[in-house]
Amino acid sequence: MSVLTREEAQSLIEEVLEVYPEESKKDRLKHLTVNDPSITQSKKCITSNRKSLPGVMTIRGCAYAGSKGVVWGPIKDMIHISHGPVGCGQYSRAGRRNYYVGYTGVNAFGTMNFTSDFQERDVVFGGDKKLEKIVHECEALFPLMKGMSVQSECPIGLIGDDIEAVARKTSAAINKPVIPVRCEGFRGVSQSLGHHIANDAIRDWVLENRKDKMRETGPYDVAVIGDYNIGGDAWASRILLEEMGLNVVAQWSGDGTLAEMENTPAVKLNLIHCYRSMNYISRHMEAKYGIPWMEYNFFGPTKIAESLRKIAEQFDDKIKEGAEKVIAKYTPIMEGIIGKYRPRLEGKKVMLYVGGLRPRHVIGAYEDLGMEVVGTGYEFGHNDDYDRTIKEMGDSTLIYDDVTGYEFEKFVEKVQPDLVGSGIKEKYIFQKMGIPFRQMHSWDYSGPYHGYDGFAIFARDMDMTINNPCWDSFKAPWK
Amino acid sequence: MANNSVDDIKPCFPLFGEPEYRENMKNKQDKYEERESMEKLEETFQWTTSAEYKELNFQREAVTINPAKACQPLGAVLCSLGFKGTLPYVHGSQGCVAYFRTYFNRHFKEPVACVSDSMTEDAAVFGGHKNMDAGLKNALALYKPEMIAVSTTCMAEVIGDDLHSFITNAKVKGHVPQDLPVPSAHTPSFVGSHTTGWDGMLEGIIRYFTLDKHESAVVGSNGKINLVPGFETYLGNYRILKRYMEEMDVPYTLLSDPSEVLDTPADGEYRMYVGGTELEDVKDTPNAIDTLLLQPWSLTKTKKYLKDTWQQPISEINPPMGLKWTDEYLMKVSQLSGKPIPASIELERGRLVDMMTDSHSWLHGKRFSLYGDPDFVMGLTNFLLELGAEPVHVMSNNANKRWGKAMSKILKSSPYGQETEVHVGTDLWHFRSLVFDRKPDFMIGNSYGKFIQRDTKHKGLEHEVKLIRLGFPIFDRHHLHRMTTLGYEGAMYILTTLVNAVLEDLDSKTTGYGETDYNYDLVR
Numbered sequence A: 001m002s003v004l005t006r007e008e009a010q011s012l013i014e015e016v017l018e019v020y021p022e023e024s025k026k027d028r029l030k031h032l033t034v035n036d037p038s039i040t041q042s043k044k045c046i047t048s049n050r051k052s053l054p055g056v057m058t059i060r061g062c063a064y065a066g067s068k069g070v071v072w073g074p075i076k077d078m079i080h081i082s083h084g085p086v087g088c089g090q091y092s093r094a095g096r097r098n099y100y101v102g103y104t105g106v107n108a109f110g111t112m113n114f115t116s117d118f119q120e121r122d123v124v125f126g127g128d129k130k131l132e133k134i135v136h137e138c139e140a141l142f143p144l145m146k147g148m149s150v151q152s153e154c155p156i157g158l159i160g161d162d163i164e165a166v167a168r169k170t171s172a173a174i175n176k177p178v179i180p181v182r183c184e185g186f187r188g189v190s191q192s193l194g195h196h197i198a199n200d201a202i203r204d205w206v207l208e209n210r211k212d213k214m215r216e217t218g219p220y221d222v223a224v225i226g227d228y229n230i231g232g233d234a235w236a237s238r239i240l241l242e243e244m245g246l247n248v249v250a251q252w253s254g255d256g257t258l259a260e261m262e263n264t265p266a267v268k269l270n271l272i273h274c275y276r277s278m279n280y281i282s283r284h285m286e287a288k289y290g291i292p293w294m295e296y297n298f299f300g301p302t303k304i305a306e307s308l309r310k311i312a313e314q315f316d317d318k319i320k321e322g323a324e325k326v327i328a329k330y331t332p333i334m335e336g337i338i339g340k341y342r343p344r345l346e347g348k349k350v351m352l353y354v355g356g357l358r359p360r361h362v363i364g365a366y367e368d369l370g371m372e373v374v375g376t377g378y379e380f381g382h383n384d385d386y387d388r389t390i391k392e393m394g395d396s397t398l399i400y401d402d403v404t405g406y407e408f409e410k411f412v413e414k415v416q417p418d419l420v421g422s423g424i425k426e427k428y429i430f431q432k433m434g435i436p437f438r439q440m441h442s443w444d445y446s447g448p449y450h451g452y453d454g455f456a457i458f459a460r461d462m463d464m465t466i467n468n469p470c471w472d473s474f475k476a477p478w479k
Numbered sequence B: 001m002a003n004n005s006v007d008d009i010k011p012c013f014p015l016f017g018e019p020e021y022r023e024n025m026k027n028k029q030d031k032y033e034e035r036e037s038m039e040k041l042e043e044t045f046q047w048t049t050s051a052e053y054k055e056l057n058f059q060r061e062a063v064t065i066n067p068a069k070a071c072q073p074l075g076a077v078l079c080s081l082g083f084k085g086t087l088p089y090v091h092g093s094q095g096c097v098a099y100f101r102t103y104f105n106r107h108f109k110e111p112v113a114c115v116s117d118s119m120t121e122d123a124a125v126f127g128g129h130k131n132m133d134a135g136l137k138n139a140l141a142l143y144k145p146e147m148i149a150v151s152t153t154c155m156a157e158v159i160g161d162d163l164h165s166f167i168t169n170a171k172v173k174g175h176v177p178q179d180l181p182v183p184s185a186h187t188p189s190f191v192g193s194h195t196t197g198w199d200g201m202l203e204g205i206i207r208y209f210t211l212d213k214h215e216s217a218v219v220g221s222n223g224k225i226n227l228v229p230g231f232e233t234y235l236g237n238y239r240i241l242k243r244y245m246e247e248m249d250v251p252y253t254l255l256s257d258p259s260e261v262l263d264t265p266a267d268g269e270y271r272m273y274v275g276g277t278e279l280e281d282v283k284d285t286p287n288a289i290d291t292l293l294l295q296p297w298s299l300t301k302t303k304k305y306l307k308d309t310w311q312q313p314i315s316e317i318n319p320p321m322g323l324k325w326t327d328e329y330l331m332k333v334s335q336l337s338g339k340p341i342p343a344s345i346e347l348e349r350g351r352l353v354d355m356m357t358d359s360h361s362w363l364h365g366k367r368f369s370l371y372g373d374p375d376f377v378m379g380l381t382n383f384l385l386e387l388g389a390e391p392v393h394v395m396s397n398n399a400n401k402r403w404g405k406a407m408s409k410i411l412k413s414s415p416y417g418q419e420t421e422v423h424v425g426t427d428l429w430h431f432r433s434l435v436f437d438r439k440p441d442f443m444i445g446n447s448y449g450k451f452i453q454r455d456t457k458h459k460g461l462e463h464e465v466k467l468i469r470l471g472f473p474i475f476d477r478h479h480l481h482r483m484t485t486l487g488y489e490g491a492m493y494i495l496t497t498l499v500n501a502v503l504e505d506l507d508s509k510t511t512g513y514g515e516t517d518y519n520y521d522l523v524r
């Protein structure tokens, strides 16, 4: 049940777009739709992965954010240089809560910020020499690092630097991988192309590194792909996979290491959580090494059980039994959680606007708590994401692609959900409007939300935010 | 029980400390990560804390590690937010704007409105002219600003877009009305830092409104004093600047005042524009008695413009931080305006001095290492010297050599600054080596220092250098950005923060039950 009828929802979209200049209105109309779950191909109703309109306060970031911030940054035992001016690296330092354990500054570097801090002369004369020196300085100061990646910021591609040549030369000199990544922020239309470019760099500069010296594989070796270990998500996931009898030999890329990536071509199955950011490399490994891949969803007990069974089906009875054991062990615990929180959350309406997988993946977890997602959308989704989303969403709910700040505010104002789940840029706007809000990128400094342990925290967090007394105090009593 | 259950729901900490998770992580490390032995890690860690490492670390010429600065457009956005009805607009890549907003959201815990014109690959080839046309038009239609303040990302700068002509053309073509104020500033991120970006944007705004007015200006005719705060992130500082002027009954214009828009109430309404410097007041600024630049080391562009075009004296002034520099500031305002410093402010001063006498025995001789923006660090150092505290290392990543010299001069003139090292242009990885090398009692700086605290603690409790959070950004403590660090009131806050950090620390070291029963005192 949606809060609006189809007609109401459609006229809401039109009403909100009223203020746009004509050309912009036309463009935005293609990105907004009222859901019809019977449609099988989203391209019939929504356009995605196009340029954002200038001047509209898009919530999107850039390719650099997709590569350094999402894919590469969490690989903990490598040094990732933010190559270019100081800003991008500073703003993205340690903000995503990609947890890892290690000796930071010794064999792990995840919360550090390495930058070439471009000055005018570097722009004028090029930064290749500086980059070369940086590699050697890092090798001298951090001898235990396993390799480096060069995360290009906007100027690099514009001034014609040859970072590939520098990478080859320095890599030979220090005898470790040095990986050039052409993720300049002006490429593409969002973080998304950055994911793709980052995946391609892994394909070209990492996966072949071991060829014949790959570690031995067992029949139950799997890799977790597209889990960034935000708040420890990947840990709460791997523990279940291992409990059912699998070996998680690689984590891409939260708490991940170069060795794990290099050894991945020997696994039996790639398990993808965030399809958007890492489907490319999974498809590549399928084509090149014959490794099958499958998507799974570890949000909420319904989807977790479904996923565990689906994963187990790829293996023998031992694993299938393992999966059933895991499900049987956790089911009563989950019933306890739902027993407590569902009555407090039943019927509450949620609007989401997030990144890679969450606009659809978390729907089931909300439903486990009796809540309903009445609007959702992707910052940088493609139509294959929307194909998957249409089925998950109820009839006549709102779907918005690359929503502008303006539209999102208007939608929320009108729909009046009980909770908005989005990012930090939206958080304070909606809180001031009196709408309970959870950051669904960083888990609002909580987490993990994946796995059974994660669902307990998810339920607790949604309850604490929706039912906190602060929302009742907005009006001064004398008013 | 290890797993989360309805009676015991544990988030990351302490969940991952449970034996099952520890074992799982250890298994991962041992089998798949190819990580070095613990002995090797420990040995290497110890080496990174050594004098030998420090030397190697200071030989670096190319890589910056953990910088203590950000890029120019960030400053431009903060400056723009402080004008009435103003929408900050960044010409260039959209990714940067996502970052600027996020960075401020995390610090202020407030919404931050800012648009970009989303230049992509085609704009890199053909220039961002079209983006500017459409961007201004859309921004105006959606957000109805009274002013759009334009700055740039590095992309637009590298390809050499000409802001001025783009804006002029957009107006000529009717994308925005002729009379909509659209001041601009080039803010390449490969020059300067966030503090100079603030300066550039202010210069752009002043220039826009006063270029044709400064010649007809009659200095002093409006009886006001202009105050320029610079890249200022303590909301209390805007408020105290205003309060002092009001208490002194001196008319003033605060040039950029985001203290309202960055501190709106939760009452059911989201306000995108509120408060801020009136645009009419900006036009009137050349008629003021004088303009005081309160972050003199960062406001060089504004200063040059004012000195070259306005007839005002642009009196030199130190940042009004600590006792004496606040005294000087107030006396300057008094001298310029002819208004006496009122008893209320003198009373406040007296209270500060009273606090200094009360706390001196805990602060005298205490050793602090500090880092941050140039004017902040200089003001804070000066106050530390007034307290009898001893700065050990004073560092600014985004200061220049002249600042270093001036800083050294201040230190040398005090008995407490004789041993202080001044570092310019170095980063927080350098700073880490510094505090291992000569251990201070505390370090003072923004949230990034917490990683250094952790490292020093790992070397051993006796090496731990605790972080006192003063500066920008502060992401990991709540609401500190609302405090005040300028004026007597600001000095009171700083002093209170410092002395209680000292006392907390003493407590933490004397809680040994049956062991350190001495000096764990009720009375201090």
Ligand code: SF4
Pocket (backbone or CB within 6 Å): A085, A086, A087, A088, A089, A153, A154, A185, B071, B072, B073, B093, B095, B096, B099, B152, B153, B154, B155, B189
């Ligand atoms: S791209 Fe340039 S302007 Fe943008 S954040 Fe990075 S350094 Fe700053």
Ligand code: SF4
Pocket (backbone or CB within 6 Å): A062, A063, A064, A065, A088, A152, A153, A154, A155, A183, A184, A185, A186, B093, B094, B095, B096, B097, B099, B153, B154, B155
């Ligand atoms: S758009 Fe360019 S300058 Fe901006 S953050 Fe991304 S890479 Fe950096």
